Amino acid sequence: MARLCVVIRLRTEDPGVDWTPASSLDLRIHSGTSVLIVVEMERSFAGRRALVTGAGKGIGRDTAKALFASGAQVVAVSRTQEDLVSLAQECPGIETLCVDLGDWEATERALSTIGPVDLLVNNAGVALLQPFLEVTKEACDRSFDVNFRSVVQVSQMVAQGLIARGAPGAIVNVSSQASQRAVKDHAIYCSTKGAMDMLTKVMALELGPHKIRVNTVNPTVVMTAMGRANWSDAQKAESMLSRIPLGKFAEVEDVVNAILFLLSDQSAMTTGSALPVDGGYLVG
Numbered sequence: 001m002a003r004l005c006v007v008i009r010l011r012t013e014d015p016g017v018d019w020t021p022a023s024s025l026d027l028r029i030h031s032g033t034s035v036l037i038v039v040e041m042e043r044s045f046a047g048r049r050a051l052v053t054g055a056g057k058g059i060g061r062d063t064a065k066a067l068f069a070s071g072a073q074v075v076a077v078s079r080t081q082e083d084l085v086s087l088a089q090e091c092p093g094i095e096t097l098c099v100d101l102g103d104w105e106a107t108e109r110a111l112s113t114i115g116p117v118d119l120l121v122n123n124a125g126v127a128l129l130q131p132f133l134e135v136t137k138e139a140c141d142r143s144f145d146v147n148f149r150s151v152v153q154v155s156q157m158v159a160q161g162l163i164a165r166g167a168p169g170a171i172v173n174v175s176s177q178a179s180q181r182a183v184k185d186h187a188i189y190c191s192t193k194g195a196m197d198m199l200t201k202v203m204a205l206e207l208g209p210h211k212i213r214v215n216t217v218n219p220t221v222v223m224t225a226m227g228r229a230n231w232s233d234a235q236k237a238e239s240m241l242s243r244i245p246l247g248k249f250a251e252v253e254d255v256v257n258a259i260l261f262l263l264s265d266q267s268a269m270t271t272g273s274a275l276p277v278d279g280g281y282l283v284g
């Protein structure tokens with residue numbers, strides 16, 4: 001028997017859009033032919049407003065661009081103005097906000113007027129590597145201020161807005177495989193990411209009744225500016241690669257796809273989870 005598979009790709013558009021079909025699909029089915037019609041729903045964030053921290057470079061920049069391309073209104077927050085200028089040139093219409101998220105008062109001032117946000121990606125982070133016995137107060141304070149405290153602060157502001165509007169929302173915290181495995185010279189970094197994973201679970205517990213989902217993505221090494229700074233040495237990289245069953249580091253796109261999945265309605269029943277993007281590193 002001949003089998004015919006028809007894939008119809010639909011975009012979940014704004015309900016206000018006129019669905020009058022531009023063209024019709026004329027199928028002539030011969031007798032004895034079975035037809036499987038697959039309707040693929042593309043992920044669209046039309047009508048949603050997303051805030052991405054650390055959107056100047058790397059994972060955050062590509063996440064902001066992907067959300068923008070998927071129809072979301074995007075607020076890109078980062079520390080270096082020229083990164084935001086170039087991002088706005090690439091994506092005309094993206095909103096930008098330049099602030100050091102490690103500065104609580106400056107962040108409060110900068111984000112107090114951002115308006116409603118439906119989707120939040122807490123991506124900004126620093127990896128200040130020091131052997132445990134050489135950890136400094138400055139590195140400890142900076143790491144926790146950026147990687148952890150700013151996540152608390154920005155999430156509070158966004159969640160309070162959602163609750164006031166009675167609107168559902170989704171938050172993705174960008175953690176790391178390093179939240180669950182010791183990595184040499186990463187005592188403070190691992191601790192900030194471990195704290196982030198636990199924070200994520202408590203946020204999910206308390207915000208769930210408000211229809212706000214909270215999850216982490218937990219990538220392995222990604223060769224962004226941060227990855228290149230710490231993992232360009234071939235021998236050091238090999239020590240990590242040898243512990244990854246898929247035998248490769250993650251690409252930025254792999255992390256972006258995981259983030260968009262956890263922001264989308266396709267993960268409507270997932271909250272409080274930690275989604276590895278690590279090639280199997282954490283199974284070891």
Ligand SMILES: NC(=O)C1=CN([C@@H]2O[C@H](COP(=O)(O)OP(=O)(O)OC[C@H]3O[C@@H](n4cnc5c(N)ncnc54)[C@H](OP(=O)(O)O)[C@@H]3O)[C@@H](O)[C@H]2O)C=CC1
Nearest residue numbers: 054056057058059079080101125176221222224225226227
């Ligand atoms: N790269 C990797 O191997 C991995 C990264 N991660 C995590 O992914 C996230 C993104 O990392 P990645 O894209 O690689 O990092 P990058 O260093 O390439 O980019 C980080 C971005 O965050 C911004 N940022 C950092 N600190 C602040 C701050 N205080 N206020 C505002 N913006 C800030 C940076 O701005 P600026 O450059 O101006 O400081 C930059 O735009 C981080 O949380 C990281 O821990 C997780 C696993 C692996």
Ligand SMILES: CC(=O)C(C)=O
Nearest residue numbers: 176177178183220221
């Ligand atoms: C940089 C990082 O998050 C690692 C080591 O996974």
